Amino acid sequence: MKFETVIGLEVHVEMATKSKIFCSCSAEFGGEQNDHVCPACCGMPGMLPIVNKKVVDLGMTAGMMLNCHINRTTTFDKKSYYYPDLPAAYQTTQWFAPVAVNGTVEIETANGKKSVRIKQIHMEEDAGKLVHDDWTGTSLVDFNRTSVPLIEIVSQPDLSSAEEVVAYLERLRSLLRFAKVSDCRMEQGSMRCDVNLSVRPEGSDKLGVRTEMKNMNSLSAIVRAIEYETARHIDAIENGTEELVQETRRWDDVKGKSFAMRSKETAGDYRYFPDPNIMPVVIDDAWYDAIKASLPEFPEVKKARYTTELGLGDYDADILTGSRALCDCFEGALAVCGNAKEAANWLISDCMNVLNKKQLTADQLTIDGKALGELIVLVSDGKVGRGNAKKILEAMFEQELSPAKYAEENGFIVSNDTGLIEKTVREAIAADQKAVADFKGGKEKALMALFGKCMKQLKGNCDPQLLRTMLIDEINKA
Amino acid sequence: MEKDTLLLLEKVNQLSLSESERDTVLGFFEKRECDMEKLNAIDTENVERMVHVLPINTVVREDVAKKLFTRDDLQKGAPETMDGFWQVPRVVE
Known part of the structure; x- marks a missing residue:
C-alpha cells in the first residue's frame, strides 16, 4: 500500500521589539539571569498588562505578508498552564479573535508552485527558561524570556514531505525578515516550530493518528525528524509494530529517534477564557493603512x-x-x-x-x-x-x-600634484633599470612592477591612469 | 457534563473533590446545559460577535525598554533563590 504524509506546522517567531509584550522590560536575547524582569512578567499578584503597540504592528505586518485577513478587533485570552516558567499559571495568548486569519503562503516544490493555507496568526507571550539542577534536585527559573513577544503561525495540514516543510519555513523566514518582523534566528530560538504529522493511505480523505514534535529549531533536524516519524507511522500501520496514539513527542537528534513526552492536551484542557485585564485591541483605518503602507x-x-x-x-x-x-x-x-x-x-x-x-x-x-x-x-x-x-x-x-x-x-584623497608623481616616477625608474629594459623589451609585467612601487610610494593616492601615462612617458624618455 | 469530563477537569485544575461535591457540580452543570440549549435555539446568524461587555478599547504603549526593578528587589520575597535564579521543586522526572 502506498502512503502519504500529512503535515501541519505551528511556527513560533520572536518579534523584533525592544521591550516585552505586556511590560517595559527589555526583550533582548541573553543577559544575566533574571536581569530583564519586573513584577508584571514575574506574575506577581495585582500587576496589569499594557499592550506594546509594536507587537500589534508586527502581528498585522506578518498577517499582511502572509495574505491573511486582519481581525480589526482582536482580543487576548488566558491559556491555563501550570509550570514555573510562566509564573502567573496562565499564558496570555489569543484564541477567540487572533490578529490574523485565513492566509496563504506560496512555496516552490519539486512539482511546481504550491499554496499552503494559513489558519491563523496569534500574538502571545513566551515562557521563561528552566534549568534542572541535578546537584540540588531542584529546577532553577530565569524569567528574562517570560513575556517576550511571539507570533504563532498555524498552518493547515497542507504539507506532505520534509522538502515542502523546509521550503515553507525558508519562505516564512524570508518574508518575516524582509518585513522586519523578526530576525528568525533558529539557532537562538527566535524561530522554532512544532511539527504535527500523520500518515494515511494515498488518496484517502481521512486523517490518520497525529503526533506532534515540539520546539524544533534546526532545518536539518526537522528533515530527519519528519523522515523518522513518517517511517514509524507506516511501520505501525503496515506491520502493527506499535499502537499509534495522539501524543506529543520529543525529537532526539543525536539518537535519531523520537520519544513520547505526554498525551496531547486538547483545547479544553487549556481552558481558554478571555483575559479580563486586557480590553479589545481595535485597529482603526488609520492604523491599518499605516501598516499596509509600510509593507516592503x-x-x-x-x-x-x-x-x-x-x-x-x-x-x-x-x-x-x-x-x-x-x-x-x-x-x-x-x-x-x-x-x-x-x-x-x-x-x-x-x-x-x-x-x-x-x-x-x-x-x-x-x-x-x-x-x-x-x-x-x-x-x-x-x-x-x-x-x-x-x-x-x-x-x-x-x-x-x-x-x-x-x-x-586620513590622507586618502588622490593627489593631483603632478610634480610629486613625476618625482616618484623618476626615482622608481632610476632604482630599477632592469624593469625599464624589460618593458622596452616587450615585457608588460615589468611596467606593473614599477607601477606598484610608485603607487605604494604615493600611498595609493594617485589617479591610476595618470600614473600609468606618466610612467610610460618617462620610460620612453629614459 | 459526564463524570469523566469532571474528573479530567479536576486533574488539570489540580483539585480533588469528594463524591458529594462531584454530585453538586454535575447537578449545577446539568441545569446550565438546559440554559445553554435555550440560548442555542436563538438564531444568531447575522449577529456580530460581542468581544467585550463594555464598548472600550485597550490602551497601548510605545515600544521603549526600561529597567524599573532590580533582581534583588524582586527576589526579596522569594522562598528560595540560587545564583540569581528562582529555585523551585524539580518539575521533571
Whole structure:
C-alpha cells in the first residue's frame, strides 16, 4: 500500500521589539539571569498588562505578508498552564479573535508552485527558561524570556514531505525578515516550530493518528525528524509494530529517534477564557493603512525589478534579495551613485568580505547605503583609489562616518600634484633599470612592477591612469 | 457534563473533590446545559460577535525598554533563590 504524509506546522517567531509584550522590560536575547524582569512578567499578584503597540504592528505586518485577513478587533485570552516558567499559571495568548486569519503562503516544490493555507496568526507571550539542577534536585527559573513577544503561525495540514516543510519555513523566514518582523534566528530560538504529522493511505480523505514534535529549531533536524516519524507511522500501520496514539513527542537528534513526552492536551484542557485585564485591541483605518503602507516589496518582486529595470544579472539579484539589509543598503547606495552594477559589486564582494571576516550574516549589515553610495562616487570620480576605498569601507563598519571627510582626514584623497608623481616616477625608474629594459623589451609585467612601487610610494593616492601615462612617458624618455 | 469530563477537569485544575461535591457540580452543570440549549435555539446568524461587555478599547504603549526593578528587589520575597535564579521543586522526572 502506498502512503502519504500529512503535515501541519505551528511556527513560533520572536518579534523584533525592544521591550516585552505586556511590560517595559527589555526583550533582548541573553543577559544575566533574571536581569530583564519586573513584577508584571514575574506574575506577581495585582500587576496589569499594557499592550506594546509594536507587537500589534508586527502581528498585522506578518498577517499582511502572509495574505491573511486582519481581525480589526482582536482580543487576548488566558491559556491555563501550570509550570514555573510562566509564573502567573496562565499564558496570555489569543484564541477567540487572533490578529490574523485565513492566509496563504506560496512555496516552490519539486512539482511546481504550491499554496499552503494559513489558519491563523496569534500574538502571545513566551515562557521563561528552566534549568534542572541535578546537584540540588531542584529546577532553577530565569524569567528574562517570560513575556517576550511571539507570533504563532498555524498552518493547515497542507504539507506532505520534509522538502515542502523546509521550503515553507525558508519562505516564512524570508518574508518575516524582509518585513522586519523578526530576525528568525533558529539557532537562538527566535524561530522554532512544532511539527504535527500523520500518515494515511494515498488518496484517502481521512486523517490518520497525529503526533506532534515540539520546539524544533534546526532545518536539518526537522528533515530527519519528519523522515523518522513518517517511517514509524507506516511501520505501525503496515506491520502493527506499535499502537499509534495522539501524543506529543520529543525529537532526539543525536539518537535519531523520537520519544513520547505526554498525551496531547486538547483545547479544553487549556481552558481558554478571555483575559479580563486586557480590553479589545481595535485597529482603526488609520492604523491599518499605516501598516499596509509600510509593507516592503516582496523579495521576488524586487528581484524582477533589479534584473529588468536595473540590468543586474540573476546571480547578483538573487544575493541582494536574500536579505532585506542588503536590499536597503543597495537601494540607498544606488540613489546616490546611480550605478547599479557598481553598487551591487561593492555589496556582494567588498561588504560581504568584511561581514565574513567579522562572522556576521548579511542581515547584520549596518552600514548606511547613502554613505556607501558616496564612497562609490569618490572612487568613480578618481578622488580615492580603490585600495584606500576598501580601508574607508572597513571603517564604515566600525562607525558612522562621511567617506569624503574620512578620506581627507586620513590622507586618502588622490593627489593631483603632478610634480610629486613625476618625482616618484623618476626615482622608481632610476632604482630599477632592469624593469625599464624589460618593458622596452616587450615585457608588460615589468611596467606593473614599477607601477606598484610608485603607487605604494604615493600611498595609493594617485589617479591610476595618470600614473600609468606618466610612467610610460618617462620610460620612453629614459 | 459526564463524570469523566469532571474528573479530567479536576486533574488539570489540580483539585480533588469528594463524591458529594462531584454530585453538586454535575447537578449545577446539568441545569446550565438546559440554559445553554435555550440560548442555542436563538438564531444568531447575522449577529456580530460581542468581544467585550463594555464598548472600550485597550490602551497601548510605545515600544521603549526600561529597567524599573532590580533582581534583588524582586527576589526579596522569594522562598528560595540560587545564583540569581528562582529555585523551585524539580518539575521533571
